[in-house]
Amino acid sequence: MSLQKTVTLSFFALLICLHVNAQSLFIGQDEDAIYHYFHIEKNDDCLTYRNFPQPVGLTQYIDIFKLEGLKKPVDNGAGSNCVKNILDDNCLKRYNKNIPFNMAIGVWMNNELEIQNLVNGLYDAKINELADFLKTYPNVKFYLRIGYEFDGQWNKAYEDRRRYIVAFQRIHDILRVNYEKTKTNRNWLSVWQACTSPIDDIMENKIENIGDWYPGDKYVDFCGLSWFLAGTKTAPKYANSTNVVYKRSQRSLANEMIYFANYKSKPVMxxxxxxxxxxxxxxxRKNIGPYWDGIAGENIVKLTPLQIWNEWYKPFFEFIEKNKQTIKIVAYINQNWDEQTKWTLTKSGTYWGDSRIQTNDKVSQWWSEMITNTWEK
Incomplete structure (x- = not known):
């Protein structure tokens, strides 16, 4: 048997053994990323749809202080976001046979001055405005990722753990009371999301306890995590280091959130x-950045579709399978990071890449087979 046949059979053996139960797929994270996942052509009166696994939810972002990205489009260099545009889009409605998509909303509050003002009550009106907006879509389930990636070194406003907790609780309480006063059935869930990034630990040269940011059981409906790096890989730049901080992988940090969620009896997104x-x-692939593998954007390594799949997608899906009783939602970012000014090397200092499934036929095929054959809505 040839090596190629052996590798191919190994892939399909993995496909057969994965029986991921009750996972829901979300796609994001800007308007174009969502639209291009569904459509072959953008201006064809919604006639040509890709034959991709159908998500049940979509991802957008808002600013809690101004509610930018909620009712009107905003683009801060990372693509246009507008929750209302996505929910009202006729092509998306037609694609989903008029069944509303659910919506994951990243609620940004990473501003040290304004988050303190929020804690002091200055943004209660904005939180109530958010509640009133959510109520206008009673058939949509909203997942509010309040102060997402709270433990990330890049989110300075969340370093004061107590202030972060109070801000999370205040948003939650005002939303809850708003719904109770109007006797409205609650259609939103709170998501408490860690960055689960080994690069964050390397930047800070310490291992943090995510529980220090925990708002409390009655305030958290879902625990959340991010998954950017190849599963079991540790920082290649520090391969010979004896510092335990450099030995942590994407999977090991994601496992910490899984353990925490299981202890708290919470599902994971x-x-x-x-x-x-x-x-x-x-x-x-290229170097991501100096804290991980070297100068960002250098060291180009050509790969086959199968190598990319085996390096990143295979351990990702294996992690989901192993934790299928806990992980209930998986949100994939399907976009060309390289074209967005916020994520360029000069702006971000790191290399991101191009994660669009539709740009490679083989990856598209395996993605579709993996999700369509093994995931249930």
Whole structure:
């Protein structure tokens, strides 16, 4: 038997053995990323849809202080976001046979001055406005990722753990009371999301206890995590280090959230998942950045579709399968990071890549087979 046949059979053996139960697929995270996942052509009167696994939910982002991205489009260099546009889009409605998509909303509050103002009550009106908006879509289930990636070094406003907790609780309480006063059935769930990033630990040179940010059982409906790096890989730049901080992988940090969620009897949402450093359209990977593997954007390594699949997608799906009783939602980021100004090397200092499934026929095929054959809505 040839090596190629052996590798191919190994892939399909993995496909057969995976029986992921009751996972829901979400797609994001800007308007174009969502639209291009569904459509072959953008301006064809909704006639040509890709034959991809149908998600049950979509991902967008808002600013809690101004509610930017909620009712009107906003683009801060990472693509246009508008929750209302997505929920009202006629093509998406037609695609889903008029069954509303659920919506995961990243609720941004990473501003040290304004988060303190929120804690002090200055943004109660905005939180109530958010509640009133959510109530206008009673058949949509909203997953509110309040202060997402709370433990990330890049989210300075959340370093004050007590302030973060109070802000989370205040948003939750005002939303709850708003619904109770109007006797409205609650159609939103709170998501408490860690960054679960080994790069974060390396940047800070310490291992944090995510429980220090926990708002409490009655405030958290879902625990959440991010998955950007290749599953079991540790920082190649520090391969010979004896520092335990450098020995942590994407999977080991994700496991910490799984253990925490199981202890708290909470379901888990993989809120952000993308193969960082990989370019699916160009079939290569590059260095992500100096805290991980070297100078960002250097060291181009050409790869086959199967190599990309085995390096990133295979351990990702295996992790989901292993934790299928806990992980209930998986949100994939399907976008060309390289084209967005916020994620360029000069702006972000790291290399992101191109994670669009539709840009490679083989990855598209395996993605579709994996989800269609093994996931249930």
């Amino acid at each position: 993989i809120c952000e998942a993308t193969p960082q450093g990989y370019n699916l359209s160009g079939l290569y």
